[in-house]
Amino acid sequence: MLLCGSDATADKSTSDSDTDAPFRAKALEIYRTSVEMRTVEGRGLVTKLAQYLASEFEKAGFLSEDIHVLRMDGTAALVVRYRGDATSGKKPVSISAHMDVVDARRDEWERDPFTLVEESGYFYGRGVDDNKLGLTAVVSGFLRLKSEGWVPKRDLIVVLSGDEETSMRSTRALVSEYRDLIDSEFVLNADAGGAILPEDGGRPASFSIQAAEKTYATWELTVTNPGGHSSRPRKDNAIYDLARALTTIEGHEFAVNHNEITLSYFRSTGSNTGGDLGTAMLRFAEDPRDKWAAKVLRSNSSHAGTIGTTCVPTMLRGGHAENALPQTASVTVNCRIFPGESVAAIEAKLREVVSDDRVQFELLHSPTESEASPLREDVLNALRKAVDTKYPDLPIIPSMSSFGTDGKHFRSVGIPSYGVNGMYGKVSDNFAHGLNERILVETFYGNLVHWYVLLKEIGG
Numbered sequence: 001m002l003l004c005g006s007d008a009t010a011d012k013s014t015s016d017s018d019t020d021a022p023f024r025a026k027a028l029e030i031y032r033t034s035v036e037m038r039t040v041e042g043r044g045l046v047t048k049l050a051q052y053l054a055s056e057f058e059k060a061g062f063l064s065e066d067i068h069v070l071r072m073d074g075t076a077a078l079v080v081r082y083r084g085d086a087t088s089g090k091k092p093v094s095i096s097a098h099m100d101v102v103d104a105r106r107d108e109w110e111r112d113p114f115t116l117v118e119e120s121g122y123f124y125g126r127g128v129d130d131n132k133l134g135l136t137a138v139v140s141g142f143l144r145l146k147s148e149g150w151v152p153k154r155d156l157i158v159v160l161s162g163d164e165e166t167s168m169r170s171t172r173a174l175v176s177e178y179r180d181l182i183d184s185e186f187v188l189n190a191d192a193g194g195a196i197l198p199e200d201g202g203r204p205a206s207f208s209i210q211a212a213e214k215t216y217a218t219w220e221l222t223v224t225n226p227g228g229h230s231s232r233p234r235k236d237n238a239i240y241d242l243a244r245a246l247t248t249i250e251g252h253e254f255a256v257n258h259n260e261i262t263l264s265y266f267r268s269t270g271s272n273t274g275g276d277l278g279t280a281m282l283r284f285a286e287d288p289r290d291k292w293a294a295k296v297l298r299s300n301s302s303h304a305g306t307i308g309t310t311c312v313p314t315m316l317r318g319g320h321a322e323n324a325l326p327q328t329a330s331v332t333v334n335c336r337i338f339p340g341e342s343v344a345a346i347e348a349k350l351r352e353v354v355s356d357d358r359v360q361f362e363l364l365h366s367p368t369e370s371e372a373s374p375l376r377e378d379v380l381n382a383l384r385k386a387v388d389t390k391y392p393d394l395p396i397i398p399s400m401s402s403f404g405t406d407g408k409h410f411r412s413v414g415i416p417s418y419g420v421n422g423m424y425g426k427v428s429d430n431f432a433h434g435l436n437e438r439i440l441v442e443t444f445y446g447n448l449v450h451w452y453v454l455l456k457e458i459g460g
């Protein structure tokens with residue numbers, strides 16, 4: 001992979017695969033070792049991965065006092081500080097990724113999910129994308145920069161969580177109990193960001209930087225009833241009562257909302273989209289009060305969630321026997337809440353919409369609310385250089401994701417987070433969390449250069 005497009009690397013114009021070869025080989029070794037450790041919940045292997053990576057940092061010359069393997073609740077986090085010379089006078093920047101993966105079963109996969117397989121231009125294995133791709137690029141970038149004797153002008157901190165795919169307790173602990181270790185001006189997250197490659201090859205349309213996440217919240221709505229024999233129906237019935245509540249929720253539309261990120265997203269995407277949808281994006285970006293635009297966007301499942309909070313029933317249960325009146329009926333309602341709106345306000349709205357005291361609401365889990373991260377010129381400029389190594393001048397578009405990452409925990413304590421991984425892939429190749437997860441070999445090596453340039457820019 002050629003290094004180009006960065007001032008920081010301009011003097012390496014002769015750089016070619018020979019110069020890069022040892023770094024590529026080291027990165028592949030880290031990638032293979034990480035993928036082949038089955039770092040799923042309950043096996044204790046996240047701690048082993050953290051220790052392995054810690055030993056690599058130590059071998060590369062990082063001081064042991066700057067390397068922290070933090071054991072917590074059956075998993076672990078790893079925090080490593082790359083000491084700068086403090087000449088920029090700026091606070092540190094943290095780089096986050098996660099070490100755990102969603103489990104995968106050998107009998108369901110075509111290849112062993114916990115063996116890194118390279119075949120026909122792809123790497124296969126659980127985590128080759130989510131998130132051992134980002135993790136490897138960040139760790140390898142740190143090791144390479146250290147070996148080159150580079151000293152950043154501010155501290156850079158690698159922050160690897162250990163249970164992002166499940167309870168995210170380690171990330172919560174990192175931003176609370178271990179705040180002094182990870183306190184930073186902002187976070188670059190290697191678990192989000194990237195671009196979609198056209199199916200038939202060629203350049204992607206844009207690079208997406210994740211700057212906000214919706215809040216994930218789930219309620220269980222339950223109606224109980226004394227029940228009785230089904231031959232003697234009562235006026236009230238748990239299933240009918242719950243059905244009425246559901247119908248009111250179906251009919252409710254949460255208020256249209258927007259932020260700098262969604263408007264900028266619609267502005268840039270609208271002109272490439274065409275048709276009514278494209279027009280609606282541009283009109284919404286111009287004036288979010290435009291009712292026609294909101295209606296068109298809301299009717300499109302890919303965009304409905306970008307203009308406000310959405311709630312939808314996902315599971316339904318009720319009754320206990322064919323010939324008995326139901327004593328209980330319940331439904332799971334999953335909401336994706338717009339940044340800046342509170343979980344409590346959404347619950348209050350749902351209660352108001354349902355307006356039936358017999359329907360009990362129970363909030364499941366403990367949602368983390370986070371604001372959108374304000375776009376920053378320094379991050380966008382550094383990312384510009386990194387993206388240029390692969391696709392010069394590719395438009396960079398901020399995005400808000402409906403899925404969750406570690407980023408929201410940093411945002412929730414006031415540390416902005418930006419998903420900036422150099423993940424280039426086709427829609428048809430997206431198998432994260434699913435079967436036969438794969439990534440283009442070219443994307444793996446490209447991402448090493450992406451992070452190398454990005455870290456140098458951010459720390460320079």
Ligand SMILES: [Zn+2]
Nearest residue numbers: 130131164191
């Ligand atoms: Zn992930």
